[in-house]
Amino acid sequence: MQSKYPKGLFFLVFTEFWERFGYYLMIGIFTLYMTTDTEKGGFGWDNGEAADIYGTFIAAAYLTPFMGGLLADLKLGYRFSIVLGGILMGIGYCMLAIHEMWAFYTSLVVMVIGNGFFKPNISTLLGNLYNAPEFKDKKDTGYNIFYMGINLGAFICVYIAAFMRNKFGWGAAFTAAGVGMFIGVITFLIGSKHYKHVDIRKEPSPEDKPFIMQFARIMGVGVCFAVMGWFLPDTIFGSNSTDAFFAFCIPVIYFFSSIFLKASPEEKKPLGTMFTIFLIVILFWAIFKQNGTALTTYANFYTDRESPELITKVTSALYQSESLIAKNDSVNQLDEQFRKIKDANGKVQKCVDYPAYFKNIDPSKMPKEGDGVNLINTEIFQSINPFFVVVLTPLIISFFAFLRKRKKEPTTATKIMFGLLISALSTLVMVAAVHYTGNGMHKASAWWLISCYGVVTIGELCLSPMGLSMVSKLSPARLTALMMGGWSLATSIGNKLSGVLAKNWDKFDNKANYFWLNFALLMLAFFIMLFLLKRLNQVFKTK
Numbered sequence: 284m285q286s287k288y289p290k291g292l293f294f295l296v297f298t299e300f301w302e303r304f305g306y307y308l309m310i311g312i313f314t315l316y317m318t319t320d321t322e323k324g325g326f327g328w329d330n331g332e333a334a335d336i337y338g339t340f341i342a343a344a345y346l347t348p349f350m351g352g353l354l355a356d357l358k359l360g361y362r363f364s365i366v367l368g369g370i371l372m373g374i375g376y377c378m379l380a381i382h383e384m385w386a387f388y389t390s391l392v393v394m395v396i397g398n399g400f401f402k403p404n405i406s407t408l409l410g411n412l413y414n415a416p417e418f419k420d421k422k423d424t425g426y427n428i429f430y431m432g433i434n435l436g437a438f439i440c441v442y443i444a445a446f447m448r449n450k451f452g453w454g455a456a457f458t459a460a461g462v463g464m465f466i467g468v469i470t471f472l473i474g475s476k477h478y479k480h481v482d483i484r485k486e487p488s489p490e491d492k493p494f495i496m497q498f499a500r501i502m503g504v505g506v507c508f509a510v511m512g513w514f515l516p517d518t519i520f521g522s523n524s525t526d527a528f529f530a531f532c533i534p535v536i537y538f539f540s541s542i543f544l545k546a547s548p549e550e551k552k553p554l555g556t557m558f559t560i561f562l563i564v565i566l567f568w569a570i571f572k573q574n575g576t577a578l579t580t581y582a583n584f585y586t587d588r589e590s591p592e593l594i595t596k597v598t599s600a601l602y603q604s605e606s607l608i609a610k611n612d613s614v615n616q617l618d619e620q621f622r623k624i625k626d627a628n629g630k631v632q633k634c635v636d637y638p639a640y641f642k643n644i645d646p647s648k649m650p651k652e653g654d655g656v657n658l659i660n661t662e663i664f665q666s667i668n669p670f671f672v673v674v675l676t677p678l679i680i681s682f683f684a685f686l687r688k689r690k691k692e693p694t695t696a697t698k699i700m701f702g703l704l705i706s707a708l709s710t711l712v713m714v715a716a717v718h719y720t721g722n723g724m725h726k727a728s729a730w731w732l733i734s735c736y737g738v739v740t741i742g743e744l745c746l747s748p749m750g751l752s753m754v755s756k757l758s759p760a761r762l763t764a765l766m767m768g769g770w771s772l773a774t775s776i777g778n779k780l781s782g783v784l785a786k787n788w789d790k791f792d793n794k795a796n797y798f799w800l801n802f803a804l805l806m807l808a809f810f811i812m813l814f815l816l817k818r819l820n821q822v823f824k825t826k
Contacts, residue, residue: 288421289413289425291474291477292409292428292429294470295412295429295471295478296428296432297432298405299436301463302401302436303437303440304436304437304439304467305440305461305463306398306460307441307665307669308376309457310575311665312453313337314337314575315661317336324382324452330786330788333576334782335521335525335782338572338778338780338785338786339525339528340391341782342776342779342782343391343528343775344394345774346531346771347396347400348403349403349535349769349771350399351364351399351768352403352407352768355404356762356763361404361405361408361482362404362478364400364401364404365404365405366468368396368397368402369401370468372393372394372398373462373464373465375390375397376464377457377458377460377461378390378393379460380455380457399768402767403765403768403771405471408481408482410754411478411482411483411763412425412478412481414481414755425752428680429748430672430744431672433669434668434669436463437665437666437668438670439666441660441663441666442663444456444459444460444660445660445663448662501538504534505531505534508533508534509527509528512526512527512528513527522786532772539558539769542554543555553756554757557753557757560699560753561770562773563808563812564703564746564774564777565773565780566703566780566805566807566808567702567703567706567742568780569780569784569804570781570784570805571743571781574665574668575665577785577797578664578713578732579661579664581713581794582661582732583640583661585723585794586664586726586729586731587726589656589658590657590658643724643726645726664732667736667737668736668739671736672740672744675740675744676744679745695749696816696819696820696823699745699750699812701745702743702744702746703742703746705738705739706742707742707806707809708742709738709742711798711802713731713801714799714802717794717798722793722795757823
């Protein structure tokens, strides 16, 4: 009896489960780690600086896959690249446990390189499994299942992160991410026999040599551009790291453009379709990836996170901290957020700074002096999106299977278009949340964030796994992993833009306008896709 799925599918799914377990555990607490007071084990940076580093890291993590993909295509092979990348990422996560600046930045570099080898090649290997005639028409479904495995790991990891952080500290949480990644490598090696036959490395032919040399030159030029971008006297995009990133992307984009210009007539249409969608979905990632920055900030300071101690693992938020000692009545000139403590003669002795969480709390819920409240860890909100992915993926698969049986299943491009529209609607949920709470004057119910994540997840499921499927369908066989890297490049640019947008969070006095901006960007992407849809669908119907 013929199996419904390739034998190697579930080994790849669980490998990716553990890889995403480590990545999302780390990324779920990354912003919190950077902005938490040094006394509590963090670095104590402000939101803008943390958002810039966060955006640069996730951008770089998705930029390197096109390099790892090309090296795997032409030299290293997919399985070796996946194992190498997984080991490097595991080492990088563990290095974050060392609370030193050199270890912090070194770990980020190691993780970025590791992700470059891992990410494009495991997606390519999965696509190769589904190239068999008996599985070819189920490729979209295969990527949906793969995507569900990714998000199952992302769902579980934040609870491990919260437990480890509460019980043992930041270092233990990051180490748990590394251990998860090493388990993923072991899982991949155990299942190696099931995908060995599709790990086909193309030996470089004479016509490939100029292409490889061009790639090497592009990398050298990219590094030079990045250095120039870093040392520009005035920043263009708000920070040296952002300028360096976009400067590096210029020759890389030129490199992908040259592939299109030199392609054969048969390859040009599918490549043009793929690159067009790459450009459009940049705006999706710019909004979606704010889950680790703007939405984490909203969960941390604007959302009611109080919970009875018996229900959930919690942290204690201290009500007072002696941040300023005052010897005279000049303390009266301080902002109202400071509470004055007076002696028997009415003279101000000290002032207590309300922790940020209490500055927009309902006065009736304000604890007594010296007391604390039980709060759900902020990173727990990072589990909402993967939870919805796990729950909704079977429904999405069943829905498209239902349409497929009736020969009404939309094309991959149409699914991506609807993904953009639905994602745009999720930002309106946050606009409503801001209005309902008086622009942060009082705490928002957690249901606002839950609803936002629920809507955007439907959009994500129509877009992200479909993008992987699209690359597997349209890219030339000799460059599939490189084109997976191209998809990651688009994701990378979007990720960096998400950091650029989130860095401006504090500049928006009315937070609703911040989310209106996000809505406008997604609707722009939707209308561009709608305008081009007929032309794009013509290419998909031939594949």
